[in-house]
Amino acid sequence: MALCAGATAAELAAALDGLGPIAAHEELRAPEPGLVMVRGRMGGDGRPFNLGEATVTRAVVRLATGETGFAYQLGRDRDKARRAALLDALAQIRPAAVSAALAPIRNRIEAERDVARRRTAATRVNFFTLQRGEDT
Amino acid sequence: MYVAVKGGEQAIDNAHRLLAAKRRGDPALPDLDVAQIDGQLALAVARVMAEGSLYDRSLAALAIKQARGDLIEAIFLVRAFRTTLPRFGACEPVDTGAMAVERRVSATFKDLPGGQVLGPTFDYTHRLIDFALAAGFAPPPPAEAEPEADGAMPRVTDLLGEEDLIERETADDRPPADLTREPLSFPAERDIRLQNLARGDEGFLLGLGYSTQRGFGRTHPFVGEVRFGAVELDFVPEELGFPVPLGTIEVTECQMVNQFAGSAERPPQFTRGYGLVFGQSERKAMSMALVDRALRAREFGEDVVAPAQDEEFVLSHSDNVQATGFVEHLKLPHYVDFQAELELVRRLRAEHAAREADGRPHYEEAAE
Numbered sequence: 001m002a003l004c005a006g007a008t009a010a011e012l013a014a015a016l017d018g019l020g021p022i023a024a025h026e027e028l029r030a031p032e033p034g035l036v037m038v039r040g041r042m043g044g045d046g047r048p049f050n051l052g053e054a055t056v057t058r059a060v061v062r063l064a065t066g067e068t069g070f071a072y073q074l075g076r077d078r079d080k081a082r083r084a085a086l087l088d089a090l091a092q093i094r095p096a097a098v099s100a101a102l103a104p105i106r107n108r109i110e111a112e113r114d115v116a117r118r119r120t121a122a123t124r125v126n127f128f129t130l131q132r133g134e135d136t
Numbered sequence: 137m138y139v140a141v142k143g144g145e146q147a148i149d150n151a152h153r154l155l156a157a158k159r160r161g162d163p164a165l166p167d168l169d170v171a172q173i174d175g176q177l178a179l180a181v182a183r184v185m186a187e188g189s190l191y192d193r194s195l196a197a198l199a200i201k202q203a204r205g206d207l208i209e210a211i212f213l214v215r216a217f218r219t220t221l222p223r224f225g226a227c228e229p230v231d232t233g234a235m236a237v238e239r240r241v242s243a244t245f246k247d248l249p250g251g252q253v254l255g256p257t258f259d260y261t262h263r264l265i266d267f268a269l270a271a272g273f274a275p276p277p278p279a280e281a282e283p284e285a286d287g288a289m290p291r292v293t294d295l296l297g298e299e300d301l302i303e304r305e306t307a308d309d310r311p312p313a314d315l316t317r318e319p320l321s322f323p324a325e326r327d328i329r330l331q332n333l334a335r336g337d338e339g340f341l342l343g344l345g346y347s348t349q350r351g352f353g354r355t356h357p358f359v360g361e362v363r364f365g366a367v368e369l370d371f372v373p374e375e376l377g378f379p380v381p382l383g384t385i386e387v388t389e390c391q392m393v394n395q396f397a398g399s400a401e402r403p404p405q406f407t408r409g410y411g412l413v414f415g416q417s418e419r420k421a422m423s424m425a426l427v428d429r430a431l432r433a434r435e436f437g438e439d440v441v442a443p444a445q446d447e448e449f450v451l452s453h454s455d456n457v458q459a460t461g462f463v464e465h466l467k468l469p470h471y472v473d474f475q476a477e478l479e480l481v482r483r484l485r486a487e488h489a490a491r492e493a494d495g496r497p498h499y500e501e502a503a504e
Contacts, residue, residue: 001380001381002368002383005381006384033221034221034223034224035190035221035222035223036223036224036225036369036371037226037227037314038227038385038414039226039227039228040229040330040334040387040412041305042327042330043293043305043391043410044232044233044291044293044305044391044410045233045291045293045305045307046307047308047309047310047312047326048229048309048310048312048327049312049327049328049331049334050226050312050314050315050327050331051230051331051334051387051412051414052186052189052190052331052334052335052414053189053190053218053223053316054191054192054227054382054385055195055221056371058224058373070376072224072373072382073382073383074369074382074383075192075194075383076194115280116236116238117236117287118280118281118282118283120237120238120239120253121253121281121282121284122278122279122281123239123253123279124251124252124253125251125252125253125254127246127247
């Protein structure tokens with residue numbers, strides 16, 4: 001589910017294409033945009049408080065074989081939520097195939113995170129001690 | 137006499153058509169793409185999300201385009217949009233200690249676990265206009281370095297906490313009050329105050345924070361830490377009953393460390409102010425932390441003598457959508473109110489003139 005949240009709608013379409021003909025399914029809940037309240041904690045670790053809302057889209061599909069797939073993800077992209085819910089359902093009957101279909105997304109996200117980490121690391125300050133007064 | 141009038145519909149329609157043309161600007165130039173605003177005016181997008189109190193980058197970017205770059209107007213549009221959507225529930229509180237940090241600096245400790253990481257910052261730039269940007273030069277690729285194997289970056293306040301030198305937060309998980317559901321009332325608890333400040337106007341909070349530094353409610357602040365980066369959002373849908381990862385959002389957090397409080401029972405300890413905002417905005421997070429600490433005056437038995445310590449003053453005037461609504465409504469037709477004022481001032485002037493003519497003194501009445 002975290003992978004699908006970080007994917008684009010086009011990436012999820014490609015993953016579904018890679019899975020071949022899709023089993024018959026119905027939309028139990030058509031993709032619906034809404035809000036969630038985001039919370040923080042006082043001081044980072046104290047009592048919760050409401051920080052502000054975020055847009056979220058949810059969808060539920062059911063395969064003809066009975067498996068139900070859910071999607072809850074940030075943003076307002078209905079197609080992406082529908083595809084994510086379908087992938088969630090398919091993962092219950094074909095876990096290895098779905099995992100393989102999502103591998104390019106996993107690799108893309110990990111590569112981007114790695115570059116971001118490396119760029120951030122290059123801005124880390126290395127302090128060095130100047131000659132101290134008493135040594136002169 | 138009250139006369140109801142209507143009119144101006146055609147003028148209003150035409151004004152809005154003119155606005156749309158002005159917004160588009162010179163048709164010979166390319167139209168501004170929403171994705172460009174999101175990518176290249178990212179800090180304006182962050183401000184609209186923070187004060188619009190809605191995390192949605194592409195929506196905030198579109199609002200900026202629609203508002204012709206007027207950020208308060210864009211914030212207003214975002215606030216209006218959020219009222220059209222149902223709320224599914226509340227997320228688990230974000231864990232800023234587990235943030236994928238892009239920037240983290242501390243003004244209190246030089247060497248701290250995780251180090252000082254500058255990230256993308258205006259600090260240390262010379263603030264000289266860069267004409268190369270106008271010429272469209274591509275920037276050099278960012279430098280890269282090997283990240284530390286243990287990438288952990290504990291919060292600074294946890295380091296001081298080990299020696300009990302700083303007050304501890306208590307993590308009771310009572311659901312917080314929500315000022316989008318309950319109107320503001322006083323005295324306001326800290327959860328309400330922080331929600332109000334998080335969506336409050338950056339300029340207003342900056343001015344108030346600055347006033348505490350200049351002596352109006354001094355709190356002797358140090359930036360324990362400012363950090364910016366991505367945090368995971370987890371949400372427990374009712375029908376599932378377990379946490380679902382929704383994705384990541386970017387936030388800026390400021391831990392302000394302030395001078396001591398203590399009592400006969402408790403030895404002196406540093407006190408804390410806290411700032412947390414959507415997107416990258418250190419100025420806002422730091423101002424929020426200064427004002428949060430100032431507003432804790434009652435809690436620490438400090439005299440409430442300055443505007444930044446007065447919660448009714450701060451919380452009632454921090455919201456720029458409310459403020460702009462009340463200020464800008466003055467330009468709407470007030471013909472009837474003003475007619476009444478005109479009548480009054482004419483009558484007063486006539487009475488004044490009559491007294492002058494009679495040679496009567498009028499200071500007695502004026503003294504009433």
